[in-house]
C-alpha cells in the first residue's frame with residue numbers, strides 16, 4: 001500500500017476519557033468502532049482510499065470486536081454487502097469514491113433502499129470534486145434524492161465528523177433507511193482531536209453469531225409487487241421519521257451572529273470555507289465565531305422544513321451555499337418558504353457560480369456580491385466588498401509579477417512500467433499509422449497528456465474494450481483498448497472481454513499488468529502476488545483469458561520496447577479475426593521501489609552486496625535532438641549545456657532520480673536513435689571479486705587511453 005497506518009491505528013484502541021488526535025479519515029474509523037459496526041467493506045478511490053487502507057491496517061483490532069472486513073472487487077459488491085442490514089440488526093459501513101463508484105453501485109443501492117434496513121447501513125462517499133479531481137463533476141445528491149437515502153455532509157472538524165457517523169447509524173435505524181456520509185478531500189485530511197469513547201461490539205457480530213435466518217418476509221425483497229408499498233413507506237414513514245430524528249437530535253447546527261437580518265444556509269462540508277471567507281473580510285474569527293448567522297446542514301438531505309422556516313423567518317435574505325448543479329437545496333428552501341408564505345429572499349446561484357468548486361476565493365466573491373445586494377444593517381457592505389476586491393487585486397498583481405507559469409499535468413512516475421508501452425505505440429504508429437485508442441481509468445490515462453497524447457475516449461473504469469465495440473466494425477484499422485489490471489477485475493473482464501468474445505468482436509486489448517490498483521495507492525487486486533490475507537489463490541489474468549476463449553494472447557515485458565513494437569504490429573496486421581490481447585507485464589515502479597528500498601536496507605544492515613542500476617548519457621555522443629525525451633517522457637531525462645564549445649545544442653542528461661528501468665536505452669535502441677545511453681551499476685558492500693574486476697577494468701581503460709594518446713602522438 002502507498003501508505004501504512006500501522007502506527008496510527010493504535011489510536012483506534014482509545015477509550016472513555018482519552019483524547020484522540022489525528023486525521024479525519026482515522027477519526028471516521030474510530031467512530032465506526034464506537035458505533036458498534038459488525039461489518040465494513042469498500043473499494044478504493046480518492047479521497048477515501050486511505051479509509052480502506054486504515055481498515056486493512058486495523059484488521060486485528062476489528063477482529064477483537066468481531067468486525068468483518070471485505071476488500072471488495074468493485075463498488076457494486078461493496079453496496080451489495082449492505083444487504084446484511086436489511087434483515088438483521090447488523091450495523092455496517094462501506095466506502096468508495098463518488099460519483100463514479102456510486103454509479104457502479106447504483107443497482108444495489110436502489111435495491112437496498114427500497115426494502116430499507118433494520119440495522120444501520122452507512123455508505124461513506126469520497127467526494128472528489130474540483131478542477132484537480134479525477135471524476136466527472138457530478139454530485140451524489142441526486143442519488144440520495146431519487147432513492148430516499150439520507151445524505152450526511154458533516155462540518156469538517158473531528159468532533160462533528162465523529163458525532164455525525166455515530167448519529168448516522170441511529171438515524172438509519174430510526175427511519176429504516178440507508179444513509180450516505182459525504183466526505184470531501186479537506187474533511188478526510190483535516191487533523192484535530194476529539195474525546196474518545198470505548199469501542200463497542202455489535203449486537204450481532206463474528207463473536208456473537210445469529211442462530212439462523214429470520215422468518216420469511218416477502219416485504220424484505222425489492223421485488224414486485226411490494227416495491228409499490230415500499231415506495232409509500234419511504235415517503236409516509238421513513239422520511240417523517242428521519243426529519244423527526246434530525247430535529248430532535250440537533251444534527252444540524254446554528255452558528256449565531258449579530259447581523260440578524262441576513263443568514264447563510266451552508267452544506268456542512270463547506271462550513272470551514274465559508275467561515276474562512278467571512279474571516280477574510282472581518283466577519284468571523286479564526287475560531288469559527290461569525291457575525292453572520294449560519295445554518296450548518298450536517299444533513300443535506302432530507303431538509304427539515306421547520307428548521308428552514310425558523311432560521312429564515314426573521315431574516316430579509318439568506319444565501320444558500322451549495323456546490324454543484326442543479327441547486328437542489330436552494331430550490332427546496334424556496335419551495336418551503338413559499339409554502340409557509342415567508343418572504344425572505346433566497347440567493348445562491350447568482351452571487352455564487354453555477355458550476356465549479358467553491359474555494360475560499362469563490363466564496364469571498366459570492367459573499368461580497370450577496371452583502372452588496374442585501375445591505376444588512378450594522379455593516380457597510382460596500383466597504384466589505386471593497387476589501388474583498390483588494391484581496392483579489394493582490395493576487396492579480398502577484399500573478400502578473402510572476403508571469404505565466406508552465407502547466408504541470410500529472411505524469412507517470414519515474415520508471416513507470418506503463419510508459420514504455422505508450423512509447424511502443426508511438427513507434428508502431430510510425431509504420432501502421434494512427435488508430436483509435438480507447439483509454440481507461442488508471443495510471444495509464446496519464447498517456448493522454450504530452451508527450452504521448454494517446455487516447456480518443458474514456459468511458460469509465462474497465463470500460464475501454466466495451467467502448468471500442470462499435471468503433472471496431474466501423475474503422476479500417478483495429479482500435480486499441482488500454483486497460484489496467486485493476487480495471488480488468490473491476491469491470492473489464494465481463495463488460496469488455498466477455499462481451500467481445502460473445503459478440504465475436506475484433507480489436508486489440510492491452511492489459512497493463514502492474515500487480516496493484518496503483519492509481520489509488522497500490523491496493524491488492526485478485527491477480528496480485530499477495531494479499532492482505534497472505535498468498536492469493538493464483539488468480540491470473542492470462543489463465544482467465546485463456547479459459548474464457550481468447551486465442552491470440554501474448555505476454556510481453558513492458559520495458560522490452562522493441563518486442564512490444566513487434567507484437568503490436570503483429571496484433572494490428574494479423575489476418576486472424578477475434579480479440580487480440582497483449583498483457584503488458586511490469587510491476588508498478590512505485591510499489592517496486594518501496595519494496596526494494598526496504599529489502600536493500602535490510603541487506604545493507606547485514607553487510608550483503610546491494611546493486612542499483614543507473615543510466616547515463618555520453619555527452620560526446622548525444623546528438624542533441626532529444627528524441628529520447630520525447631519518446632520516453634521520463635522525468636529523469638532532461639537537458640544540460642553541451643560541454644563541447646563547438647556545439648550550441650544542449651545535450652540530454654539523466655538526473656539523480658533515475659531508477660534504472662532502462663526505458664531510455666530501450667527506446668533509443670528501438671527507435672534507432674543515437675547510441676549515447678550507457679548503463680552503470682552502483683555496487684554497495686562490494687565483494688573481493690567486485691574489487692578485482694574494478695581494478696582490472698580501470699587498468700584496461702587506462703591502458704586504452706594511453707594507447708590512443710600514443711597513437712595520436714605517433
Ligand code: SF4
Pocket residue numbers: 411412413415416417418443514518519588589590591
Ligand atoms: S503508481 Fe505505478 S503504475 Fe502508476 S504511474 Fe506510478 S509507477 Fe506507474
Ligand code: SF4
Pocket residue numbers: 414415614615632634635636637654655657658659660661662663664665
Ligand atoms: S532515465 Fe532512463 S533508466 Fe532512468 S528512470 Fe528514466 S527511462 Fe528509466
